[in-house]
Amino acid sequence: MSQLDLCRKSWRRLGFTRRALIKLWVVLMLVTGIGIAPLPAQANPYLATPGEAPVTVRVGTCATTGGFIHFYTAMHNGVFEKYGIKVNHIHFQGTNISLAALSSDEIQFVYCAADSTIPGMATGIEAKMVASPLVGLPWVLLVRRDIKKVEDLKGKSIGVTRPGDLTHRLSRVLLKSFNLTEEEVKLRPIGGSQPERYNAMRQDIIQALLVTPPLDVRGKKDGFNVIYNLNELGMAFIYSSLHTNFKTLKERPALVQRSVAAIAEAIHFVEKNPEKAKASVGKVLRLSDSEALQSAYTAYAKSLVNRRLIVPANAVAEAVENAREAGTNVKRKPADLFDNTFAENLDKSGFLKEIWGGQVPEK
Numbered sequence: 001m002s003q004l005d006l007c008r009k010s011w012r013r014l015g016f017t018r019r020a021l022i023k024l025w026v027v028l029m030l031v032t033g034i035g036i037a038p039l040p041a042q043a044n045p046y047l048a049t050p051g052e053a054p055v056t057v058r059v060g061t062c063a064t065t066g067g068f069i070h071f072y073t074a075m076h077n078g079v080f081e082k083y084g085i086k087v088n089h090i091h092f093q094g095t096n097i098s099l100a101a102l103s104s105d106e107i108q109f110v111y112c113a114a115d116s117t118i119p120g121m122a123t124g125i126e127a128k129m130v131a132s133p134l135v136g137l138p139w140v141l142l143v144r145r146d147i148k149k150v151e152d153l154k155g156k157s158i159g160v161t162r163p164g165d166l167t168h169r170l171s172r173v174l175l176k177s178f179n180l181t182e183e184e185v186k187l188r189p190i191g192g193s194q195p196e197r198y199n200a201m202r203q204d205i206i207q208a209l210l211v212t213p214p215l216d217v218r219g220k221k222d223g224f225n226v227i228y229n230l231n232e233l234g235m236a237f238i239y240s241s242l243h244t245n246f247k248t249l250k251e252r253p254a255l256v257q258r259s260v261a262a263i264a265e266a267i268h269f270v271e272k273n274p275e276k277a278k279a280s281v282g283k284v285l286r287l288s289d290s291e292a293l294q295s296a297y298t299a300y301a302k303s304l305v306n307r308r309l310i311v312p313a314n315a316v317a318e319a320v321e322n323a324r325e326a327g328t329n330v331k332r333k334p335a336d337l338f339d340n341t342f343a344e345n346l347d348k349s350g351f352l353k354e355i356w357g358g359q360v361p362e363k
Contacts, residue, residue, distance in 0.1 A: 048084030066296030
């Protein structure tokens with residue numbers, strides 16, 4: 001019989017009930033420190049287990065932009081591998097084709113600006129947002145050197161990708177906020193990527209263009225002017241976001257959870273390793289200009305970062321309504337376009353506090 005059992009037997013003879021004995025024992029442990037072991041540190045519940053074979057997943061990006069800094073950095077620095085994920089990166093040029101590949105399960109995830117994907121998902125495409133690392137508008141209005149303010153755009157043209165696309169919709173909002181009409185300022189669809197549209201402005205085919213960092217730095221060096229930051233419009237806007245399809249959500253929720261956790265850790269990694277993050281962006285954009293890379297880092301790792309990854313419901317609802325007004329045949333409710341369960345689990349499990357070493361910085 002152990003010493004503890006002997007003590008219990010003696011105390012019962014004195015009339016102590018079992019409940020009273022338990023309370024007394026707890027008090028003794030607290031006073032003396034006997035039997036109290038330190039609580040173990042919160043383990044990361046999403047990491048791959050030792051010896052676990054990685055799962056290969058196909059992840060598409062819908063553009064090439066510094067705004068995908070967290071995805072690029074995670075891919076180049078082994079963050080996904082920590083979570084048992086081997087990424088097969090597929091580059092798409094455009095939202096529609098990337099969403100089509102996602103809904104058919106040719107790829108399992110898409111990393112893209114959510115306000116580009118929301119109109120398509122609202123029509124019934126089977127996809128959902130599960131994390132939003134960036135919230136806000138990174139675009140600035142870059143114009144030729146003779147233009148000093150937005151009102152000077154009268155009689156000029158702004159280059160956009162195509163009617164109804166994101167650059168077209170943002171340009172329309174910009175003009176409306178300055179009481180300008182599309183008769184006064186032409187929105188000229190010229191397709192292509194940002195660098196291709198930039199070259200069109202250099203040739204004076206267009207006189208203004210919405211660009212995201214780091215292209216603004218190149219523009220200033222070429223003598224162009226940045227005359228407006230679209231974040232000043234105050235729009236509820238969701239930028240870089242992780243999307244998945246219904247099949248993956250239903251059949252592989254653990255994979256979705258690990259992917260969201262990897263992006264959350266990538267945010268921390270990018271903030272603590274700025275040079276590695278800028279190197280990843282430079283590699284993808286084939287860019288070595290330190291000023292341009294710093295511009296991208298400041299915009300995407302600092303100004304717009306959403307460390308908790310929660311998809312803002314109000315921004316989704318506003319984007320759906322904007323799509324409806326633009327003529328989109330909306331078939332799905334805003335609440336059906338995103339699932340915050342996986343991002344919320346990061347907080348509930350203690351994961352976020354663990355990687356940040358305490359409270360998650362707000363900004």
